[in-house]
Amino acid sequence: MAFALQGRDQSLVALGCRKRYIRGPRRADALVGASGPAGSGRPHQSGTQQQRQQKQPxxxxxxxxxxxxxxxxxxxxxxxxxxxxxxxxxxxxxxxxxxxxxxxxxxxxxxxxxxxxxxxxxxxxxxxxxxxxxxxxxxxxxxxxxxxxxxxxxxxxxxxxxxxxxxxxxxxxxxxxxNGKSLDSRLEKDASFCDVDFIMMMLQQVLTALHKAEALVGFQHGDLRISNIMEHSTDPEALQALRDDAQTWQAQGFVSAESAALAKGLLTFKILDFGHSKINERQARSYLKLSSPNMNTPADSxxxxxxxxxxxxxxxxxxxxxxxLPAAKGPLEAFYSFWYRGRSDSWRLLRSLATRLDGR
Structure with missing residues (x-):
């Protein structure tokens, strides 16, 4: 399979997958994080998505x-x-x-x-x-x-x-x-894991979040590898019940319980580790002040x-x-800035993903 990435990279990252699997039906409406037009301030939400969000804290x-x-x-x-x-x-x-x-x-x-x-x-x-x-x-x-x-x-x-x-x-x-483990841990420990639906839905969610954060406040993660992406269960008990009921999700055309859980909203992903991240300070502070009106400290405290x-x-x-927000300084930050200059978060993510999936 191959993933074509639009935007600054204009690159094609190929991920080898020698085993043939029958793809399940398209589940665009089941993707947590599906949004409206690129860069829009108010993402479009279907009724199904709104119900899922109400269940989550x-x-x-x-x-x-x-x-x-x-x-x-x-x-x-x-x-x-x-x-x-x-x-x-x-x-x-x-x-x-x-x-x-x-x-x-x-x-x-x-x-x-x-x-x-x-x-x-x-x-x-x-x-x-x-x-x-x-x-x-x-x-x-x-x-x-x-x-x-x-x-x-x-x-x-x-x-x-x-x-x-x-x-x-x-x-x-x-x-x-x-409530879960890192994406890297799953791909490293299970060499046979090659669920195309799972990978595609993960990329849809993560890249949608990155695009929205960049559009709103110029956010750049700076170190987006699969080890910095965690699987997170919104309902651990329901997820375990789904995993135990293999007959049902197989009959629905899913390759694994994980892709079925993603489609049903029982599993999502969390991006962490902002040690090398950058953000548009002026735009971000405006959101910060609106979210907490009790904060009355001058901007340049x-x-x-x-x-x-x-x-x-x-x-x-x-x-x-x-x-x-102080600038990111130090030898490690300088190394990252030099080594990955001109490379976007999407390039870094797909490169780390290709390293794990190549040859499967």
């Missing part, structure tokens, strides 16, 4: 807490059982990398599933994490006006502490929880590290999210 609103930050003590250590806030407790440790540790969060039933991403105490790293958090909050605000951007992982409050000088120190962030002005996150009038 309105994460953009639920994660936009009045208190954009969670203030913790300077001695706070993320560990299972630690109290992060009056409504959130640190639960199981689920992952660790060179820059951060990730924990599940246990709520009081009012929040959707959340995780805590805590930055490791590496010089300069917390600054980079704060930039990623600020960019995520901007995308939250845009997602409130464009449903396609709900595919981009939603960013919750920043976790901050005060140092001895009364300055805010960025420690981590609360993120939307994911000082970056993080300035005085908090209060020992309580709720009483402080300063806004971390509305501070000017």
């Amino acid at each position: 309105l994460l953009a609103e639920q994660l936009w807490f009045d208190e954009e930050r969670i203030l913790v003590d300077e001695s706070f250590e993320a560990a299972e059982g630690a109290q992060l806030s009056p409504h959130l407790k640190v639960a199981k440790h689920v992952g660790s990398g060179t820059s951060a540790d990730v924990y599940k969060l246990q709520g009081d039933g009012k929040q959707p599933e959340l995780v805590l991403k805590m930055a490791k105490p590496v010089p300069g790293l917390r600054r980079a994490f704060q930039r990623e958090w600020m960019l995520g909050r901007r995308l939250n605000a845009v997602a409130a006006a464009a449903s396609e951007l709900n595919m981009i992982i939603h960013t919750g409050p920043a976790v901050v502490s005060e140092d001895k000088k009364g300055q805010l120190v960025f420690r981590g962030t609360v993120l939307e929880g994911i 000082a970056p993080a590290g300035s005085s908090s002005g209060s020992s309580s996150s709720s009483s402080s009038s300063s806004s971390l999210a509305l501070q000017r």
